[in-house]
Amino acid sequence: MTPPSEPKQLVDHLFRHEAGRLASVLTRILGFDRLELAEDIVQDAMLQALHSWPFQGVPDNPSAWLYRVAKHKALDVVRRENLFRHISHELMADYRSGSAESLVDQYFSEDEINDSQLRMLFACCSPVIALESQITVCLKILCGLSVKEIAGAFLTVPDTIEKRLYRAKEKIRAEGPRLEVPTGLQLSVRLTTVLRSLYLLFNEGYNSLHPDQLIRQDLCAEAMRLCVLLTENPRTAAPIVSALLALMCFQAARFDARTDEAGAIVLLPDQDRSRWNRELIQKGRLYLDRSAEGDRLSTYHIEAGIAMLHCTAPSYADTEWPTVLHYYDLLLAQTPSPVVALHRAVALAEVSGPLAALLEVSMLSGLDTNHYYHAILGDLYVRNAQPEPARQHYRRAWQLTPSSAERELLTRKLNDCNLED
């Protein structure tokens, strides 16, 4: 067979996303205790694609091709192990009236695939395992990342990830998960855990100082994709979910402007705002609107509000700082923490001047080993025309930060300090 001269291009991350979708569907069909088998089937299907697509041409519908291959392999297992009863009970269908094939087929509709992913998301974000493990499990099963890729993202070794995955899956299995979306009061509780996990995953990508930008963007993108999944299902589309998604959109919108071509850090006041993603900001506003329902003002709502104020300000100076400060007051009331107070102080400096902020920050404790604390203090002292304490704090921050990019930034600030003298 002669392959085409213009082979069809595959959508970015198609395999990765389909791996997540397929693993979810297959696990639902075969049961959570057969998770590894489900992942093997997915791997096999993709390997088959690797061996045939370049030589026979990429199919018109690559996803459908993968689903068909995976479906057949799953059917083999269903027949061989007589899993009819399990499936039909799941679907509440009379298995006598349908063939195994038509039963399995039902799982592969778009709606059912999304449903399977949701169920898997709740299973992965099980409260019986640590948040860190929840993220790892999500990345492996739902986001189609390999152990090596996850280890790379978290700057650790594959062995560590393997162990974490193993222990997490054992714990989840011990709970006897029935792969379902929780309902009633349980839903609200479980949703909190899921959202915290997604928030953490997003932050891993956004705040991490990992040398590889692409990996970090991937982590943010995956967190957003899973959050979108929640907003698209009426059962899980609570206002708090829209609030988190709005926050993610606003933060992600600024991603490109946060580093320059050489990879150096560019702080908010200096960012080229034309490099902010308008589309994402617009999306953020839509989701923020949708989140303005119900009687619950969550920290995600407040953080999203702050992020929106930054994203819609024409410049750092023209930001509505009094409103930002007010939001930080609300945030502090909900989550009293020295770190929140520290960020609030930055807003306070814009509203009432650096001295007021310095007075507030001097009353905070427990932050002495936090390099941001010292960096911010440095900035405040500079603005208050006190270069000597500024230098001391910049040096301390330099000692404390593990990141070479941040050290480079702090060195620049120290040099600027010295110039002003």
Added chain:
Amino acid sequence: MLIFHSPYSQETAFAQQSPEEMQAEIQKWNHWIGGIAAQGKMVGTEALLPVGRIVSKGGQLITDGPYTEGKEIVGGYAIVSADSLDEAAQLGHGCPILDGAGLLEIRPIMKFD
């Protein structure tokens, strides 16, 4: 004919690749094959699965294969239309099998006129 040889370890490594890596691999092959096809010089190409059988000793011995002594495996082939061995070798440039520790064997097909 361009014959793709790769060490066994590479074949098994493929099986362990992540979905993202597999997609990248597919795009690489598409790109190389598409390039030759665009010149109208691709006659045919297939990948071979790393399973099969070896028949030897006058047909007496049948073993599971392909486990050759050299610990290398033929992964597939491409038949291209070229005027010389040199031109065929040129077409072989950029073949993804060469990215790892693989090698490309280039042989002219005998024509009986």
